[in-house]
Amino acid sequence: MVLRSSEITIIGGGIVGLSTALGLLQAGLRVTVLNGADGDFRASQGNFGLIWLQGKGADFAPYAAWTREAVARWPEFARALQELSGVDLALQQSGGFEFFTDPDEFTAFAQSLAQQQAHLGPRFSHEMIDGDTLRRLHPEIGPEVVGASFCPLDGHVNPLRLLTALQRAFVTLGGEIRTGAQVVEIAQAQGGGFDLRLKDGTHLGAPRAVLCAGLGSSTLAAQLGFATRVxxxxxxxxxxxxxxxxxxxxxxxxxxxxxxxxxxxxxxxxxxxxxxxxxxxxxxxxxxxxxxxxxxxxxxxxxxxxxxxxxTPDGYPVYARSPQHPGAYLVTCHSGVTLASLHASLLADWIEDSAAAPDLEAFDDHRFALSAAA
The missing domain is CATH 3.30.9.10 (D-Amino Acid Oxidase, subunit A, domain 2)
Known part of the structure; x- marks a missing residue:
């Protein structure tokens, strides 16, 4: 059995895969999502639902900037997604705290946020609040809390509603989701594109493939020549x-x-x-x-x-094109909720290599190949 109706196939039906698929669909491509087995480990169904900036990329400026852009795009992303799906995401983005009971950890985090501030300049703001001041603002806070940081850009969302909304919006716009489609092998097909073998023995053809399978990515990533092992x-x-x-x-x-x-x-x-x-x-x-x-x-x-x-090995996202198999891409991260607003928008330009494509070179897979060679 060969599938040729889609121009691009997304392997992985979690938040990362569906948000990426939605962006490509809205860019005018025909897209199919292959969603694995019910028993797979699924980060999308067990995460905390934060849309979080503070502390992200303090030691890696590109990640700080990428996360800042994602946080800024979330209100419009949520509005559009709710309109398409009819699902209320329960988005609240009125700021968030990090609490500390250890003075040394509080000081160290203040230094990290100062570094993040240096990366982002006026696009980032935060406060470091000592324990006594914090309790004057919030008397319910316990006496062992020595302080907290606060960032007015942070927020949260219902992650299960987000997943449902992405599924509904994708299908509403004409995308196809194949459930129980667990890819176990991927190879270059004769004449171009890829041959995907599923666990049930079915073979599917895909002109292009984006690997967004989370913890199921490593084996398939190796088959496509990627160095990343999640x-x-x-x-x-x-x-x-x-x-x-x-x-x-x-x-x-x-x-x-x-x-x-x-x-x-x-x-x-x-x-x-x-x-x-x-x-x-x-x-x-x-x-x-x-x-x-x-x-x-x-x-x-x-x-x-x-x-x-x-x-990933260094904790930062990977956005990579396969050097050995043109038309194959790897997208993986642990901040799928926060970054969903970008995966559903700017990432399509990067995959299509359009003039509006963001510069994601800092997140390329070759950084792990270079580390191994060293």
Whole structure:
């Protein structure tokens, strides 16, 4: 069986794949998305939903600038996506905090934000707030919090609604999503394009292919000559019972979702492909939440889960064209929610190599090939 109706095939039906596909579709291309198996590890279904700038790219100016552009485009992106899909994304972008209980960590993060400020100039603003001042502004903050940073550009969204909205908008505009289409092998086809072999034995043809398969990308990336090998990083989350409007702010580790519950997260563990929750990390999350907000001690936790982030070797996104297989592209990152506004817009210009294409050379895959050679 050969598929030739599409001009470009997206391998991966998560937030990164669908936002990229939507941008290409809106640029006038015929696009098919191959969405893998239900049992695949899916970062899009377990993330925290932040649209976050502070701290991003402090040591890598191109990433700071790319993230700043993404954050700026989110309000219009959300409006257009809601209009297309009929799904309310529950976007709020009124600023966010990073809380600290360790003075040294607070000082170190202040230095990182100063570096980010140097990269972005007037396009970035932030405040460093000491603990006493913070408690005058927010009396509910606990006494062990030594300070916080605040960036007025940060925000959050309902990530599951975002995923649903992308699916609906893509199909509404004429895109095709093939579910259960798990690509296990990709090779150059005779006469041009690519032959994609699925797990069920089906073969699909694709004139061009964009690999956006998250943790499923490494094997296929190697087959296309890419150097990037992504790895999993587990993060664990807690969800509390639904509450009234109890949280007067957003932070990178505690947020009140639109349904009313509090989502508590922030763990990082390099444990391989293991998304099980652990009692020790759940306890640590609960302690952190109560330290920041002591009144949460009487709130019930109703759910907990682990999910796997998609991490490149240096933690930054990869946007690469295959040097060996023209027409093959690799797009991978761990900030798929934040960067969705760019993946659905500017990335299409880069893939099409149009005059309006952004300069993404700093994110090319060859940086890992060079590191290995060194």
């Amino acid at each position: 790895s999993p990083q587990r993060g664990e989350l807690l969800i509390t019972e639904k509450l009234g409007p109890r949280l007067g702010f957003l932070s990178s580790t505690i947020r009140q979702v639109d349904e009313g519950g509090l989502q508590i997260g922030g763990t990082k563990a390099n444990v391989g492909p293991d998304d099980r929750e652990t009692l020790s990390e759940i306890n640590a999350l609960a302690r952190h939440a109560v330290t920041v907000l002591p009144a949460l001690a009487d709130v019930r936790v109703v759910r907990a889960w682990g999910a796997l982030r998609v991490m």
